[in-house]
Amino acid sequence: MTRSERGRIRVAVSTVILTMRRDRGATPRVALPLVRRTRDPFRGDWALPGGWLDEQESLEEAAARTLAETTGLAPSYLEQLYAFGAVRRSPSRVVSVVYWALLRADEVDAQSAAFEASGTAPDNVAWNDAESLPTLAFDHNRIVEYALWRLRNKAGYSRVAQGFLPPAFTLADLREAYETILGRRLDPANFRRQVEAAGNLIPTDEFRTGSHRPARLYRHNTDVALADRGPLSPEETRTP
């Protein structure tokens, strides 16, 4: 007890928000928002959105709040990534609890536009290709690397990729999301059978037309969680 009373250790939260963006018609890529730091240390460098943990909020609430304050974004769920606490990861002693989430491109656009219109938006937020980042402040490059590893890992055994998609989507959309995450092509025929067998999708009666044969639209089955998070307390995970 006494040791910690003497020391000065602060708790920060950061978020890695991943989305899928299509630049000039090319194949989509994973992108994430970065914030330019306006104070030392690392003033002027890019960093993950985040801030200090307030005494009256949970870790996840702090992650959601600081993310909204800096970027205007509000993901539908946040998952804890890791707690980083090396002694020299910052000039002062900071333990950073990092959260991550997937965000749909259409939500990003809507939320960003609303944030801009509100007049409170700082002009120091930029979306970056996750695979070609500049050198970030603190250990944030490593944190992003770890988040991408987790994403690819999780794509293998859960349905996380649906987090990139709007409520209604075609199987080609979903397959493209997986291909973007995993970095390789998937067989359309086998992909169809696999997701159909998994039972996570609800077919609708609508079709998307416009090019070639119309494709059936599907919706998420909200009864099935995006990813099994185990017996964590609701108090620990819920964002109010």
Added chain:
Amino acid sequence: MTRSERGRIRVAVSTVILTMRRDRGATPRVALPLVRRTRDPFRGDWALPGGWLDEQESLEEAAARTLAETTGLAPSYLEQLYAFGAVRRSPSRVVSVVYWALLRADEVDAQSAAFEASGTAPDNVAWNDAESLPTLAFDHNRIVEYALWRLRNKAGYSRVAQGFLPPAFTLADLREAYETILGRRLDPANFRRQVEAAGNLIPTDEFRTGSHRPARLYRHNTDVALADRGPLSPEETRTP
């Protein structure tokens, strides 16, 4: 920044140490060490070993240090489990970063004996059956529940169960470890082929005799990590 300057948030670390114990010849069970609290809050209740994070040590170093101070144990590796930070999980505001590890029963005995002999051992440490714990201090019941979920999960796709076993062991030993973790019986024949195919075991020329046909002893293949932890920084994970 200002919010956190005002507030008083302390960082603690706790550890869930799991081992496999065989009571009175019965089937082995998962057990973990608990410490009886000597001060408020929850004075007199059982809690996970842990303590405050010191300003000059990393999270993992703090976990190893506080574990050694309270129980005398020194696992060969520690893995971060989760950061718990609900506002009311403690009367004062505490963020607990929890680590977990598997420990071999023979190491537990040896380290505990050495700790006792050193004269510095407090007599308030007890080993508990993980499936039938009393009500613990803080949210520690939930933390243990989550650790057990992670263990069972991980046993499915990695070789964690070897963490329960001494350097040399029979396939029956290894199978028993998996059966204890997973709570179900495994086919000896198929189990043998699976672990042989995985290439994580090195057969020795020794056999364990004493009952029926002698069984070949195996050793861990230390070239293969117990569990893939992704691209986490060595600074973040290493215990010096």
Added chain:
DNA sequence: ACAAAAGTGTTCGGCTTACACCCATGA
């Protein structure tokens, strides 16, 4: 008509499961 994407069928090989069977030892 033709290109291209949606969607279906089929085969193959690897892996898991179930279980029969042989082997080697202690008592």
Added chain:
DNA sequence: TCATGGGTGTAAGCCGAACACTTTTGT
């Protein structure tokens, strides 16, 4: 010699990968 666990063989079934094939649209 017999009970018991160690260890091998083998066939059925499931699932993913590969790919041929049919269907339906836009041009």
